[in-house]
Amino acid sequence: MQLLRYCVGLDISKDSLQVCLSVIDTNGRVVVKGSTKVANKPAAFAQLEPWVSKHCKTDNLPLRYIMESTGVYHEAIAWYLYQKDQAVCILLPNKAKHYLKSLGYKSKNDKIDAQGLARMGLEQQLTLWKPLSKNIYSLRLLTRQHQRFQEWKTQCRNQQHALDYSAIGDDFITKQNAKLLAVYDQQLEALEKAIQKLIEEDTVLKAQVERxxxxxxxxxxxxxxxxxxxxxxxxxxxxxxxxxxxxxxxxxxxxxxxxxxxxxxxxxxxxxxxxxxxxxxxxxxxxxxxxxxxxxxxxxxxxxxxxxxxxxxxxxxxxxxxxxxxxxxxxxxxxxxxxxxxxxxxxxxxxxxxxxxxxxxxxxxxxxxxxxxx
Incomplete structure (x- = not known):
């Protein structure tokens, strides 16, 4: 019976990483080789590689890491592993959730989720993760901030509209809303200038945007x-x-x-x-x-x-x-x-x-x- 590949499942929370290393053989049998927990801090990520190497008894087998996209908590470990030339897969939470349900697990905890992710990485051909470029990552931060300010501005305008047509108005709240709307307009204009500046400074990105x-x-x-x-x-x-x-x-x-x-x-x-x-x-x-x-x-x-x-x-x-x-x-x-x-x-x-x-x-x-x- 020959082993085919290893996979490390990472169930990520704000403070910790639940880790599970599994292996699959030619008969399709998945075996858990070890489980551990490390802190979700860059200083603790160095402990992960020695632990994985210790439990990988067979050399020269493919190894990949699989995790869910949990807000921003997965980004630090994903970037760390990518910079170490490790194969990383990042799944949408609903895809992992439906797969774990198909396994028939009745209980749910971090350890079970890590085992399920490792098994999924072994049984399926998942697309490897490729991080955003620095400029596109900055562009995403700016555009999402612009969306948030636009939503807050709309909320403030709706609130003022309701106040204008209510039976009893309030001059203090009206003045506050007027000041907030002015701030939102100012910040939205600043964000649009920052987005334009970022695009103008990247010649490749600028040419694509013009198209x-x-x-x-x-x-x-x-x-x-x-x-x-x-x-x-x-x-x-x-x-x-x-x-x-x-x-x-x-x-x-x-x-x-x-x-x-x-x-x-x-x-x-x-x-x-x-x-x-x-x-x-x-x-x-x-x-x-x-x-x-x-x-x-x-x-x-x-x-x-x-x-x-x-x-x-x-x-x-x-x-x-x-x-x-x-x-x-x-x-x-x-x-x-x-x-x-x-x-x-x-x-x-x-x-x-x-x-x-x-x-x-x-x-x-x-x-x-x-x-x-x-």
């Missing part, structure tokens, strides 16, 4: 959020993965003769969907060709404006991904010309082969159905 802002509806702040929240679209092998990460993937609810409501999952990065909300309106309003055509098709099919605007949001995301990945300048008419060529080719093929549709769905109807989600 993306050529799309009508996408401004500098919107593009900055997309770059920061996707790590410069790093780690996405295809469009489907990006759509799922943003929560735009479609969920069906059908069983037998029952056909429920089809909707987007919204199980993804909500900041991406939030920042694309207004750009979708602007893209349609200012006549971005592909977005406007998509909006009209979906609205004609569903008779629901919001569904059409959500389809435009997804379209903007995929346009940005394509321009970033291929590093090409934006051509507003490219997608429409490609679709026209595809339609003309399919129609000519049908005429040559004299194909008669066997169902009630026409070629135009099926094309609209395929393009309704961009």
């Amino acid at each position: 993306l802002t050529a799309i009508k509806g996408l401004a500098m702040l919107s593009v900055a959020v997309l770059i920061a929240e996707t790590n410069g679209f790093e780690g996405f092998a295809n469009q489907r993965q990006l759509v799922s990460y943003a929560g735009y993937d479609v969920i069906e609810n059908q069983s037998g003769n029952r056909s429920g409501k089809t909707r987007i999952s919204k199980k993804g990065n909500s900041r991406i969907r939030r920042i694309l909300h207004l750009p979708a309106f602007n893209a349609v309003r200012f006549g971005e060709p592909s977005c406007q055509a998509l909006y009209e098709r979906v609205y004609q099919k569903t008779n629901t404006k919001m569904k059409a605007y959500v389809a435009v949001q997804k379209k903007l995301l995929l346009l940005a991904y394509g321009l970033w990945r291929h590093q090409t300048m934006y051509d507003p008419m490219h997608s429409i010309q490609a679709k026209r060529e595809t339609l003309s080719t399919s129609k000519s093929d049908q005429n040559d082969k004299k194909i008669v549709p066997t169902s009630g769905t026409t070629q135009d109807q099926s094309t609209v159905a395929e393009l309704s989600f961009g």
